[in-house]
Structures are given as C-alpha cells and as structure tokens.
Amino acid sequence: MARTRSTKPSTAAPAADADSSRSKSAITLVPHSGEPPKVFILPSKATPEARIVTLPNPRTSQPSRYLACPDTGIYEFKRIAAPKSEPRSWLIEASTDSDQAKTGDNASAGSQVTMGSELFVATALDPLFLVLPALADAKASKGSEKPKRLFLSSDDHLDKLPQESSHLSEILRWDTTRRLIESRMSAVCDTVDAGDESMFRLNEDKLLEVIYQKAKRMSKSGLPPSMEDKFVNKVLEAPLMHRVSTASSTETDASSVSQTSTAATSIAGEQADETVTSALQASPETVELQKLKTAFEFICASYIPSGLADTLRQSFTGTGGPVDFSPLNDYLASLEKLRSETMAVRAQDYSRKRNMDEEEDEARMEKKRKMEEEKKKKASESRGVRELKKVNTSGMKKLSHFFQKK
Amino acid sequence: MLEARLEQASILKKVVDAIKDLVQDCNFDCNDSGIALQAMDNSHVALVSMMLKAEGFSPYRCDRNIALGVNLTSLTKVLRAAQGDDILTIKAEDAPDVMNLLFESSGEDRISEYDLKLMDIDQEHLGIPETEYAATITMPSNEFRRICTDLAAMSESVGIEASKDGVKFSCNGDIGNGSVTLRSHTSIDKPENNVDIELTEPVSLTFSLKYLVNFCKAAALSNQVKICLSSEVPLLVEYNLSGSSYLRFYLAPKIGDDE
Numbered sequence: 001m002a003r004t005r006s007t008k009p010s011t012a013a014p015a016a017d018a019d020s021s022r023s024k025s026a027i028t029l030v031p032h033s034g035e036p037p038k039v040f041i042l043p044s045k046a047t048p049e050a051r052i053v054t055l056p057n058p059r060t061s062q063p064s065r066y067l068a069c070p071d072t073g074i075y076e077f078k079r080i081a082a083p084k085s086e087p088r089s090w091l092i093e094a095s096t097d098s099d100q101a102k103t104g105d106n107a108s109a110g111s112q113v114t115m116g117s118e119l120f121v122a123t124a125l126d127p128l129f130l131v132l133p134a135l136a137d138a139k140a141s142k143g144s145e146k147p148k149r150l151f152l153s154s155d156d157h158l159d160k161l162p163q164e165s166s167h168l169s170e171i172l173r174w175d176t177t178r179r180l181i182e183s184r185m186s187a188v189c190d191t192v193d194a195g196d197e198s199m200f201r202l203n204e205d206k207l208l209e210v211i212y213q214k215a216k217r218m219s220k221s222g223l224p225p226s227m228e229d230k231f232v233n234k235v236l237e238a239p240l241m242h243r244v245s246t247a248s249s250t251e252t253d254a255s256s257v258s259q260t261s262t263a264a265t266s267i268a269g270e271q272a273d274e275t276v277t278s279a280l281q282a283s284p285e286t287v288e289l290q291k292l293k294t295a296f297e298f299i300c301a302s303y304i305p306s307g308l309a310d311t312l313r314q315s316f317t318g319t320g321g322p323v324d325f326s327p328l329n330d331y332l333a334s335l336e337k338l339r340s341e342t343m344a345v346r347a348q349d350y351s352r353k354r355n356m357d358e359e360e361d362e363a364r365m366e367k368k369r370k371m372e373e374e375k376k377k378k379a380s381e382s383r384g385v386r387e388l389k390k391v392n393t394s395g396m397k398k399l400s401h402f403f404q405k406k
Numbered sequence: 407m408l409e410a411r412l413e414q415a416s417i418l419k420k421v422v423d424a425i426k427d428l429v430q431d432c433n434f435d436c437n438d439s440g441i442a443l444q445a446m447d448n449s450h451v452a453l454v455s456m457m458l459k460a461e462g463f464s465p466y467r468c469d470r471n472i473a474l475g476v477n478l479t480s481l482t483k484v485l486r487a488a489q490g491d492d493i494l495t496i497k498a499e500d501a502p503d504v505m506n507l508l509f510e511s512s513g514e515d516r517i518s519e520y521d522l523k524l525m526d527i528d529q530e531h532l533g534i535p536e537t538e539y540a541a542t543i544t545m546p547s548n549e550f551r552r553i554c555t556d557l558a559a560m561s562e563s564v565g566i567e568a569s570k571d572g573v574k575f576s577c578n579g580d581i582g583n584g585s586v587t588l589r590s591h592t593s594i595d596k597p598e599n600n601v602d603i604e605l606t607e608p609v610s611l612t613f614s615l616k617y618l619v620n621f622c623k624a625a626a627l628s629n630q631v632k633i634c635l636s637s638e639v640p641l642l643v644e645y646n647l648s649g650s651s652y653l654r655f656y657l658a659p660k661i662g663d664d665e
Contacts, residue, residue: 382479384428384623385428388449389448389449391449391614392562393451395661397451399446399450399640399658403535403640406531406533
C-alpha cells in the first residue's frame, strides 16, 4: 500500500518491451498486407508469354484486367465468390515436386491460407468485343438513324479506344495478336484494301449475324441452370390458379415437359416455326426461342456498349431479324393476358379479405399490446390498490387541500 | 451509503404489508435520523406516513440522504422470503440502482441476500402540521379492525361520533343500519384492552370504510391504535412501533354527503 503509483509504470514498461521482443524472435509473423492473395485458374494452353494486361472493358470502357496470350488469344477473368454472408478462405498447398519446394528457398511461403474467398477463372474472350466500341463509335451513332461511318485503318479505329491505363498498344506489338484482332474485325466489317493496308468499316448486319451465331451456339450448348431457370422457365411459366381453364393448365404441363425433351433432342429453331404457329403453347420451339433470346440478351448486356446493344436488339427481335420471334411473342402475349386475368381474379378474391384482415390484425395487435401493458401495470399494483380505485370518493377532498405542499 | 440492521424482519414485513394495499410505488427516504416514507393513494384522499427511527436499528448508518424508490408489490415479494424473526439488513449505495436486503436466520445459520431494482419516483411531499385534535381515541387495534370490517359489510361509509359518553361508530346501508359504541375502559390486567377517549369538544365526521379497513391491515404492528379527529380535518390513525417509530394514516372526511 505504501508504494507510490508513479514508480510502477517505469518498471513495467521495459518488461513489456522485453516481452514483445522475445515474442518477435520466437515467431515471425508476416505483417497483414491490405490485399489478400488472389487465386487464379489460367488456361493450360496459354503460353508462358501470356501477360495480365489492362484493357478498357467493352461494355463500360472502364479499365479492366484481361489475360493476353500472344498465341492463343485474349481471356477475361470471371470472378467466382461465395456470398459475403458465408466467409471462406483458400488453403493453398504447395505441390511437393515443384522446383521451388525442391530448392527449399521459399518452402515456408509455399503453403498458405488466403483471406480472399474469390476464385478468378480466365475464360476465352472474342477480341472482337474489345474493339467493338471503337468500331461502333458510340458518339457518332447516337445522333442519326444511319450514322455515317468511314473506312479507317485498324490503328485509327483502335486509337478511339480510351488510352488511359490501357496496354492495348503493347499487346498489339505481338504480330499474332494484331492479326487475330484484325481478322475478327473483318468478320463484322466491310473491308477495302488500300495499298498494303486494309480499311475497315462496321457493318451492323454482319455484326448481328456474328452475335446471332454466338447466341445460337450458347443456347444450343445449354444455358447455365440458374440462367435457364430465371430467364426461360420463369418467363414462360403460366400462372397457377384455382380456377384455371383446362387449356392453360395443359400449357404449363406442356412447357415443363417440352423443356426436358429439348434438352435431350435439340431441334433446330427454323424448322419448327410452322408447327408453333398452329398450336399456341409453350412448345419446344418457343422454349428454344426464349433460350436464344436470353443468350442474345446476355451477350448484349455483358460485352456490347449499351448504345450499340439497343440497335442490335431492335434488329434482332424485329421483323427483319435472322429469327422469327412471332411464336414466342404470341405465346408471351397470351401468357400476359392470362396472368392479368389471374391477377384480377385473385385481386377480387383477396382484396376485400386482406383489407379486412389487415385492419383486424392491427386492431388485434393494438388490443393485445394494451392488454399486455395493463397486465404489467396490474402486476405492479396490489389487489388492495386496485380495490381502492373503485371506492366512491365523492365528498372527500384531496389531502393537498388540508396539507401544504412542501 | 446506507446500512440499517433490523433485529426483527417482521417489523418491515408488516409495515410494507399494511402500506402495499394503499400505495403502489413510493420512496423510502433515508437520512441520519432514520427511514421515512410518505405517500398518497391514487385518489389522493388518503396518506400514509411512516417513520422508522434510527434508534430502532442496530446499527444504523446513513452518510447521505438517499431516496429508495420501490414498487411495494415487488418489495413484498422479496420480503416474503424472510422469516419474521430473521435479522434484516438493508444496504444501498449513495446513488443506488438496487436496494440490497440481507436476511440472516440466527438459528439456522442461513443467509439469504436479495437485490431489488429501484425506480425513480416523482412524488409530492406534503407538510403535515402538528395538530391539536378535538378528540383522541386510543383503543385496541383489533377492536378497531373488527368495528371497521363489521360495518363495512353494511355500508360504504361510517360516521364517527365522539362525545363525553363515548365514541359511536354508525353506518347506514341498503340492508339496514348498525352502530358500535365504545366507552372509556381501563383494565389493569390487560392494559392493551384499554379504551381511552380524550375530548376537548364533541366531533362527528364521516369516512370511507373501504379506506379504514385498509388502514386496519396495520393492526398486526401494534396492540393499540390512536384515532384523532377534528371537524373539517383529515382523520389520523396512528400505530406506534417500537420506540418513537410510527405508522400514520390520514384520511380526508366525507363532507356534504347526505348518505
């Protein structure tokens, strides 16, 4: 007790220092860096010369990371991650036969745990998409119906892409890459040879055809289940009703059955058109068309600048497009009608009842709350106090009349 | 801080039992002279005033004035855990959140301890002047209780009439009427049965029986009860506790009530 407080910290401080230095020597803790290491899966066919480069995103023009390989083309990174609510991390084990492990110069860093739960997968990307913004030249196409486009050399086109933090000029130094890009450009452009140089001008019909083929291939090889569920099955699903007409119920049945069958035996969209017009229901063809449309929408939404995507969409689904969407449109129209009818029936069924319910519920809740409050209040007052409340106090003056307040 | 040791827990038990049917929440005001309580019922026509003098405790220590706001129903629940002959110790900090009650059973070496959450109670205090009453009646508390309960069965209110002949409690109800008259009575063998009437002038007042019956719950505290009356002034019913500690009830008279 006699000890003064002021002496204490001075003795304690060096001790703490010694402690911390000892622990430092015992275990070496790598300081936590801001960004956890990321896990990438790169294509095995990519050559060692492949580099991760920054290129403007075709959709947003924001600088994004791509994997460019001089021999096999350009890859985009797809991020696969668990939702934030389920924290995960990677345990990475160094393979024992790798050179690094053998030499042992970095053995401890071989196996590690990373905080980030993301997995980045490099998937092949058509370089066409990267140059499309330059070819379309969004600013010019916005103004008039048929923008005037000039024949330009590939370099002149590529100069229109945002140059900021872009490695495009670097990867164009690779001959193979330049040739690849130019060949892809020629697939969607009218070309003119001027001397030893080719001049390009975007042809929207060609572009549409290319995108259509891509969409077709995508829908044929099967959409991802989640996409198919949300954009195909949901859209074509007829509403369930208590009093559904028999026609509509068979429609839903037919659609679910047909979807499974198309997965197995892919029927060409073109062939089936006649049968669709005769029977208006979610036939395999309608499903196929919806799949195609979904695939096309996906490509438009992911890789094509919005201005260009709108015009493409119009010409794709319009009358002059490569595919006749009328069966799908007819089906969707009838479905819409059916849905609104169902909604109307349900609204009639429920609206009155629900309103009553809500009001009643509110009243009941209010009553309940009051009851509980009262119960609580009652619990805190004794029976005697409650009894006294009922006493007739008429003719009795309050005590404050007789006694002065302090 | 407060520390008050009461040899007989029954005193506090009985006091709280007597008050709890009149008042819901009240402050126990603790200072160096003892623990005091003043509270009115919901209708503000009755008032209870309690004083437990420091001499009644052994020891008693209170450094600073502390108000212990308690819900009497809750306090009753805690006090129910105490035996009548337990030694009761009340403790509280200077700015307390809880009131600590310690019950020691000397015979069984049993110690139980409870913390009762306190509440902030805003209560007006009335200054009660020392009054010279026209009539002061001292009688056995059980007798007073019996009269009140008997008459309460017939009517809502009782007329108390004190004259040199004695004191007459009378009521008039739907089923009929009745009265009880007591005369001064002195017994040497059993002084607790004495009836003593001091009168400076005759009085006649009417009171609510329900309230009087309620006051009579304090009969267990004392053998004798003192009833003081003056016209146009609240009735005082006083139970003396050990020493100069007391429990007093005031009740406003019924005026201009023809019934």
